[in-house]
Amino acid sequence: MPFPFTLTATEGRARTGVLTTPRGDIRTPAFMPVGTAATVKAMSVDQVKATGADIILGNTYHLMLRPGPERMERLGGLHAFMGWDKPILTDSGGFQVMSLAGISKVKEEAVTFSSHIDGSKHILSPERSIEIQADRIGADISMQLDECVAWPAEEPRARAAMELSARWAARSKAAFGTRETQGLFGIQQGSTFENLRRESSERLIDIGFDGYAIGGLAVGEGHQAMCEVLDYAPDMLPADRPRYLMGVGKPVDLVEAVWRGVDMFDCVLPTRAGRHGQAWTWDGPINLKNARFAEDRTPLDPTIDCPASSQTSKAYLHHLIRADEILGKTLLSWHNIAFYQAVTAAMREAIAHGRFEAWRKDFHARHVSN
Numbered sequence: 001m002p003f004p005f006t007l008t009a010t011e012g013r014a015r016t017g018v019l020t021t022p023r024g025d026i027r028t029p030a031f032m033p034v035g036t037a038a039t040v041k042a043m044s045v046d047q048v049k050a051t052g053a054d055i056i057l058g059n060t061y062h063l064m065l066r067p068g069p070e071r072m073e074r075l076g077g078l079h080a081f082m083g084w085d086k087p088i089l090t091d092s093g094g095f096q097v098m099s100l101a102g103i104s105k106v107k108e109e110a111v112t113f114s115s116h117i118d119g120s121k122h123i124l125s126p127e128r129s130i131e132i133q134a135d136r137i138g139a140d141i142s143m144q145l146d147e148c149v150a151w152p153a154e155e156p157r158a159r160a161a162m163e164l165s166a167r168w169a170a171r172s173k174a175a176f177g178t179r180e181t182q183g184l185f186g187i188q189q190g191s192t193f194e195n196l197r198r199e200s201s202e203r204l205i206d207i208g209f210d211g212y213a214i215g216g217l218a219v220g221e222g223h224q225a226m227c228e229v230l231d232y233a234p235d236m237l238p239a240d241r242p243r244y245l246m247g248v249g250k251p252v253d254l255v256e257a258v259w260r261g262v263d264m265f266d267c268v269l270p271t272r273a274g275r276h277g278q279a280w281t282w283d284g285p286i287n288l289k290n291a292r293f294a295e296d297r298t299p300l301d302p303t304i305d306c307p308a309s310s311q312t313s314k315a316y317l318h319h320l321i322r323a324d325e326i327l328g329k330t331l332l333s334w335h336n337i338a339f340y341q342a343v344t345a346a347m348r349e350a351i352a353h354g355r356f357e358a359w360r361k362d363f364h365a366r367h368v369s370n
């Protein structure tokens with residue numbers, strides 16, 4: 001019995017709804033903060049909860065290397081380990097292997113790689129990835145193991161990766177089996193080739209998943225090329241199940257993807273850029289290192305109910321970032337996650353009232369043009 005996904009309103013291709021899981025409801029459009037190594041970097045669980053996030057992401061690649069799957073299970077799973085009792089989605093690890101691990105080999109059977117931490121050898125098959133995600137980490141939503149090709153890709157290479165991912169989708173589903181309290185998402189591949197994305201979608205639908213991710217984007221193609229794929233890719237996936245665009249993105253990427261029918265997002269940007277002094281605001285990004293903030297006593301955003309956004313002066317944030325203080329990284333990460341939650345909340349509200357088209361125009365005028 002898949003998690004119920006109820007669409008409460010639609011406007012054009014945009015949708016707003018609720019994905020109901022045993023650990024809590026996920027309001028869509030949803031932004032999912034990335035908690036790679038069992039922490040949303042520089043933030044406490046209470047601070048993440050205070051932003052309104054309904055779900056966070058965990059990373060199979062990092063967690064299988066440290067603390068290790070069997071230790072994680074002995075410690076009660078990721079929810080107990082980190083004290084987060086709402087939903088957790090984990091990626092399957094293949095993408096991180098290709099971008100982080102030492103020597104790695106992709107074979108039909110599995111991906112083999114050496115740890116970027118201590119060089120130890122590891123194997124990640126579709127079956128092992130499901131076991132780690134669902135049984136050792138205890139993720140509420142697991143992702144199939146897939147192969148994401150770099151951009152740009154030649155069609156034959158993109159086809160090979162899409163077909164391998166489709167075969168791994170079937171093996172992931174077989175290994176996952178039927179579970180009452182956990183879900184499994186398939187991942188659409190096919191790079192920038194419409195025909196490949198259609199074949200990928202058809203094969204995933206035949207297998208049947210609780211939700212469908214759009215993979216293979218946010219790999220350097222840029223906003224324009226991503227939007228061109230999103231002009232057709234979301235509609236190839238079932239309208240009655242969640243659509244998750246992996247690794248996206250900047251606020252404007254979220255707006256344009258929601259406009260084209262995407263429901264769920266993850267991105268390291270708000271926390272990673274935050275640690276380096278960048279803050280997102282309704283008027284676009286600013287960097288607090290800039291001298292113009294040295295005596296600016298105004299907060300980043302008085303309308304956001306988050307201490308980092310409305311009760312902290314830019315001058316103080318400027319000082320903390322310039323001094324490379326840990327608190328600066330925490331406060332800017334906290335603000336950025338709260339800002340992303342404010343953006344997704346505003347989109348849910350706009351779609352629910354049939355005024356997302358106007359809201360999108362205002363957003364561009366205010367946020368993008370600067």
Ligand SMILES: Cc1ccc(CCc2c3nc[nH]c3cc3c(=O)[nH]c(N)nc23)cc1
Pocket residue numbers: 034035036057058059090091092093094095143146147148187214215216217218219246247248266
């Ligand atoms: C903790 C965590 C971090 C990151 C992710 C998403 C990581 C990610 C991508 N990031 C940018 N583009 C991406 C594409 C893919 C993809 O095609 N497949 C998979 N499995 N993951 C992707 C998921 C979980």
